[in-house]
Amino acid sequence: MKKILLILVAYFGFAINSSGQFIVSNNCDSAYIEILSLRFENANRQLQSEKKTNPNNQYIDYLENLESFLSVFISEDEILYNTYQDKKDSRIGRLKTIDENSPYKKYLLGNVYLQSAFAEIKFADYLSAALDFNRAYRLIEENTEKFPEFLPNQISMGVLSIMVGLVPENYRWFLNLLSIKGSVEEGRNSLLKVYESSLHNPEYAYLRKETLFYLGFVDFNINPNQENIEQLLTAVQQTEDPGLLLSYLEINMLMKTGQNDAALLQFQELENLESYFQFSYLNYLHGECYLRKLDFRNANIFYKKFEKEFKGKNYLKDAKRKQAWAAFLQGDTAVYFQLMKEVPETGNQDIDIDKEAEREAELGELPVLNLLKARLLFDGGYYLEARNVLLKTNKKDLNLAQQVELTYRLARIDQETGNLKEAKLYYEQTLLTGKNLKKYFAGNSALKLGEIYEQEGNIEKAREYYSTCLKMNFDEYEASIHSKAKAGLERVSK
Numbered sequence: 214m215k216k217i218l219l220i221l222v223a224y225f226g227f228a229i230n231s232s233g234q235f236i237v238s239n240n241c242d243s244a245y246i247e248i249l250s251l252r253f254e255n256a257n258r259q260l261q262s263e264k265k266t267n268p269n270n271q272y273i274d275y276l277e278n279l280e281s282f283l284s285v286f287i288s289e290d291e292i293l294y295n296t297y298q299d300k301k302d303s304r305i306g307r308l309k310t311i312d313e314n315s316p317y318k319k320y321l322l323g324n325v326y327l328q329s330a331f332a333e334i335k336f337a338d339y340l341s342a343a344l345d346f347n348r349a350y351r352l353i354e355e356n357t358e359k360f361p362e363f364l365p366n367q368i369s370m371g372v373l374s375i376m377v378g379l380v381p382e383n384y385r386w387f388l389n390l391l392s393i394k395g396s397v398e399e400g401r402n403s404l405l406k407v408y409e410s411s412l413h414n415p416e417y418a419y420l421r422k423e424t425l426f427y428l429g430f431v432d433f434n435i436n437p438n439q440e441n442i443e444q445l446l447t448a449v450q451q452t453e454d455p456g457l458l459l460s461y462l463e464i465n466m467l468m469k470t471g472q473n474d475a476a477l478l479q480f481q482e483l484e485n486l487e488s489y490f491q492f493s494y495l496n497y498l499h500g501e502c503y504l505r506k507l508d509f510r511n512a513n514i515f516y517k518k519f520e521k522e523f524k525g526k527n528y529l530k531d532a533k534r535k536q537a538w539a540a541f542l543q544g545d546t547a548v549y550f551q552l553m554k555e556v557p558e559t560g561n562q563d564i565d566i567d568k569e570a571e572r573e574a575e576l577g578e579l580p581v582l583n584l585l586k587a588r589l590l591f592d593g594g595y596y597l598e599a600r601n602v603l604l605k606t607n608k609k610d611l612n613l614a615q616q617v618e619l620t621y622r623l624a625r626i627d628q629e630t631g632n633l634k635e636a637k638l639y640y641e642q643t644l645l646t647g648k649n650l651k652k653y654f655a656g657n658s659a660l661k662l663g664e665i666y667e668q669e670g671n672i673e674k675a676r677e678y679y680s681t682c683l684k685m686n687f688d689e690y691e692a693s694i695h696s697k698a699k700a701g702l703e704r705v706s707k
Contacts, residue, residue, distance in 0.1 A: 250456025289525020471594025
C-alpha cells in the first residue's frame with residue numbers, strides 16, 4: 214500500500230458557496246483561487262484581511278490547512294511538515310464545531326484527514342496515514358449517504374475509490390476487514406460526473422480545475438485511452454489562468470505523450486515563477502526534457518538546480534544518475550563512475566526510479582551506449598531517431614538482458630508509431646525471452662499487450678495478458694505496472 218500511495222499526487226479540497234457557520238466572503242473566494250494556483254503569498258494576504266473582518270470564520274481554518282498541506286506535499290520540507298502537524302488538531306477541532314446538518318462538516322473533515330494521510334506517507338508515518346485514511350473514508354462515506362445530492366462528495370469519494378482500487382491484492386484483506394470498497398473505474402466515473410457538471414452548471418464551475426487534475430492523473434497513469442488523453446490535454450490548454458498546478462499537469466502530459474519540444478515551450482511560459490510557491494520538482498522535469506533532447510549542458514543546469522533547492526529526498530538519486538548518463542553519453546566515463554558513486558549517499562529510495570538508480574550504482578557497470586541513447590530519445594518522442602540508433606546496434610554484442618531490452622524498445626517505438634502488428638510481435642518476443650529476468654521489460658510487455666488488445670476490442674486476449682502481468686515478479690516498477698494491469702483487468706472483466 215505504501216508504494217501505491219507514494220505515486221499519488223496531492224489531494225486538495227475546494228471552495229464552498231455558503232453553509233451554516235461559514236462565511237464565504239470575497240477574501241475567501243480569492244484566497245481559494247490563489248491557493249489552487251499555488252500563489253500562496255497572495256492567498257495569505259487575502260486570509261489576513263478576512264481575519265480582521267471575520268476572525269471566527271471557520272472557512273479560514275480549512276483554507277489555511279489546504280495551503281499548508283500543499284506546501285508540505287510539494288516541498289517535502291520536514292520543518293513545514295512538523296508545523297503542519299502541530300496545527301492540524303486545532304484546525305480539526307474548530308471544524309468539528311460546524312452544525313451537524315451542514316453537508317460541509319464531514320466533507321471538509323474528511324478532506325483534511327485525507328490530506329493528512331498523504332502528507333504522513335511522504336514522511337514515512339504509515340500508521341498515522343492508515344488511521345487518517347480510514348477516518349477520511351468513513352466521513353466521506355457517511356456524508357455521501359446523508360447528502361447524496363451534494364456534488365462535492367463525488368470528488369472526495371472518487372479519489373478514495375481510486376486509491377482503494379490501486380491497492381495490491383496482497384493487501385485486500387486489510388481493506389475487507391475495514392469494509393473499505395472502491396475501484397479505479399468507479400472513482401473515475403465519480404470525477405467525470407463532477408467535471409461534466411462543472412461544464413454545464415455555473416454553480417459547479419469552481420470544481421473544474423481540480424477534477425481536470427485528477428482525471429489527468431487517472432487517464433495518464435492508470436487508464437490509458439488516447440482519445441480521453443487528447444481531450445483532457447485540450448481542456449487543460451484551454452483553461453483560463455490555469456495556475457502552476459495545472460501547468461505542471463500539462464507539462465507532465467506532454468512529456469508522457471512524447472511531446473518533448475512542446476513541454477520545453479511550456480517551461481518557457483513559466484520562466485517568471487516569483488509569485489508562485491517554489492515547486493523544485495519542475496527543475497527536475499526541466500532537466501529531463503533537455504536530457505531527452507540530448508542537450509546535456511542544459512540538462513545538468515536544471516538537475517543541479519533541483520539538487521540545490523529541493524528540501525525533500527525523492528528523485529535525488531535519479532537526478533545524480535541522469536547527470537552521470539550525460540557524462541557517459543559525452544564520452545566521459547570517469548565522471549560517470551564518480552557521479553554514480555555518489556548515488557548511494559544521495560536522497561532515499563522510496564520511489565521506483567530512485568531504486569533503479571541505486572541498483573545501477575551497485576552494479577557498477579557502464580550502460581550500453583545505443584540502448585541508453587534510444588531510451589532517452591524514445592521518452593522524448595523522437596521515435597525515428599530512436600529506431601535508427603537501435604538498428605545500428607549489433608545484437609551479438611549484447612547479453613541476454615540487453616537483447617531483451619533491445620526487443621522491448623523496438624516494441625515501444627512500433628506501438629507509439631501505430632505499427633501495432635510489429636509491436637505485438639516484439640512484445641511477445643520480449644515476454645518469451647525475458648520472463649525469468651528481474652528487469653521490468655517482460656512484465657511491461659504483458660501490460661502493453663493487454664492494453665493493445667483492449668483497444669482493439671479483443672477482451673479475451675486483453676484479460677489473458679493483464680492476468681499474465683499480475684502473475685509476474687520483477688524488481689523494477691512492479692507496483693506501478695501491476696496497478697495498471699489490475700485496473701485493466703477490472704475494466705475487461707465486467
